[in-house]
Amino acid sequence: MKIDNATAQMRKGVLEMCILASVSIERKYATEILNHLKSVDLIVVEGTLYPLLARLRSAGLVGYEWEESASGPPRKYYLLTKEGELFLNELTSGWNALHNSVKNLINPKSKKS
Amino acid sequence: MKIDNATAQMRKGVLEMCILASVSIERKYATEILNHLKSVDLIVVEGTLYPLLARLRSAGLVGYEWEESASGPPRKYYLLTKEGELFLNELTSGWNALHNSVKNLINPKSKKS
DNA sequence: CTTTAGTACCTTGCATTGCAAGTTACCTTT
DNA sequence: AAAGGTAACTTGCAATGCAAGGTACTAAAG
Numbered sequence: 187m188k189i190d191n192a193t194a195q196m197r198k199g200v201l202e203m204c205i206l207a208s209v210s211i212e213r214k215y216a217t218e219i220l221n222h223l224k225s226v227d228l229i230v231v232e233g234t235l236y237p238l239l240a241r242l243r244s245a246g247l248v249g250y251e252w253e254e255s256a257s258g259p260p261r262k263y264y265l266l267t268k269e270g271e272l273f274l275n276e277l278t279s280g281w282n283a284l285h286n287s288v289k290n291l292i293n294p295k296s297k298k299s
Numbered sequence: 300m301k302i303d304n305a306t307a308q309m310r311k312g313v314l315e316m317c318i319l320a321s322v323s324i325e326r327k328y329a330t331e332i333l334n335h336l337k338s339v340d341l342i343v344v345e346g347t348l349y350p351l352l353a354r355l356r357s358a359g360l361v362g363y364e365w366e367e368s369a370s371g372p373p374r375k376y377y378l379l380t381k382e383g384e385l386f387l388n389e390l391t392s393g394w395n396a397l398h399n400s401v402k403n404l405i406n407p408k409s410k411k412s
Numbered sequence: 413c414t415t416t417a418g419t420a421c422c423t424t425g426c427a428t429t430g431c432a433a434g435t436t437a438c439c440t441t442t
Numbered sequence: 443a444a445a446g447g448t449a450a451c452t453t454g455c456a457a458t459g460c461a462a463g464g465t466a467c468t469a470a471a472g
Contacts, residue, residue: 192386193393195312195458198430200401202305207405217449226400233431236451241429258448259438273305278405280306285398287339288313292320292391308429311459330420346460349422354458371419372467 197228203277204228205238206266209248210274213265239264247273310341316390317341318351319379322361323387326378352377360386 208214208222216235223230242248247270250262266274321327321335329348336343355361360383364376379387 191457192312192315192390193397194430195315196390196393196397197312198458199305199308199311200397201430202308204401204404207401211407215449216451223404226403227396228400228404231431232449232451233433233453234429237429237431240451255439255449257439259450261449277305277309280309281401283340284306284309284313287341288317288394290339291317291336291341294324307459311429314459328420329422344460345420345422346424346462347458350458350460353422368419368468370468372421374420 200281201228201230201234201238202242203274203281205230205235205242206247206270206274206277209264210266210271213251213263215261215263219264242270246270313394314341314343314347314351315355316387316394318343318348318355319360319383319387319390322377323379323384326364326376328374328376332377355383359383 204223205219208219214222216232216239220230220232220235239248243250243264246267248264249267250264252260253263254260317336318332321332327335329345329352333343333345333348352361356363356377359380361377362380363378365373366376367373
């Protein structure tokens with residue numbers, strides 16, 4: 187199906203922001219992030235998330251804390267650094283700007299400035 | 300700069316929709332599309348646009364008409380096919396859904412429906 | 413007529429990156 | 443000990459945005 191691929195495309199590039207936003211609410215480990223995003227209909231999978239988290243970490247935008255789990259292997263809780271918070275603000279600004287541009291493009295009449 | 304790269308990332312996947320939307324207003328040739336997108340602050344370049352137009356064409360979403368130019372080489376005017384119109388509708392729906400998801404993620408309180 | 417400049421089309425190759433699939437490791441239960 | 447569940451991570455592929463380069467046509471300048 188073409189449409190599936192296209193909507194998948196649209197999610198690209200927004201993931202970074204979404205993950206930062208998810209973690210900014212409260213520290214989370216990977217599976218929690220996946221479930222959180224899924225709960226707002228943003229399907230992400232492990233193979234996407236882990237490399238992205240690694241990138242965000244090496245960029246200094248997130249840190250993590252290991253914590254033992256009552257049942258199962260230890261968990262790596264990710265949380266935003268101060269840099270990450272600033273960056274998330276910039277990303278949301280960029281996102282809003284994009285949304286605005288697209289709105290103007292699709293519906294040129296409603297320029298509410 | 301990190302932020303530039305990130306906002307560039309966000310534009311990915313939305314381009315297809317934007318190009319279809321631009322052409323749907325009236326038939327345009329490549330340079331006009333570029334200028335139109337630039338006018339709403341969506342910077343796209345030739346190297347991106349031409350392969351994408353080729354993809355849209357081979358997917359049957361756009362057609363084109365050659366037309367002589369008073370000054371310069373002939374122009375290839377792109378226009379939406381009926382399939383393309385349907386597809387554009389689906390894309391905008393997907394875009395709205397994405398926007399909604401992100402809104403819920405970033406600002407969980409304002410669930411207006 | 414030849415050269416330069418402008419416009420328009422298109423292609424090649426690289427780097428990024430989302431994702432499917434597979435791997436390792438720990439803990440609990442049978 | 444074996445099986446199952448959870449969690450972290452890696453590898454390799456395919457898609458794709460984009461910089462850079464190339465071709466072709468017209469008009470104007472030399």
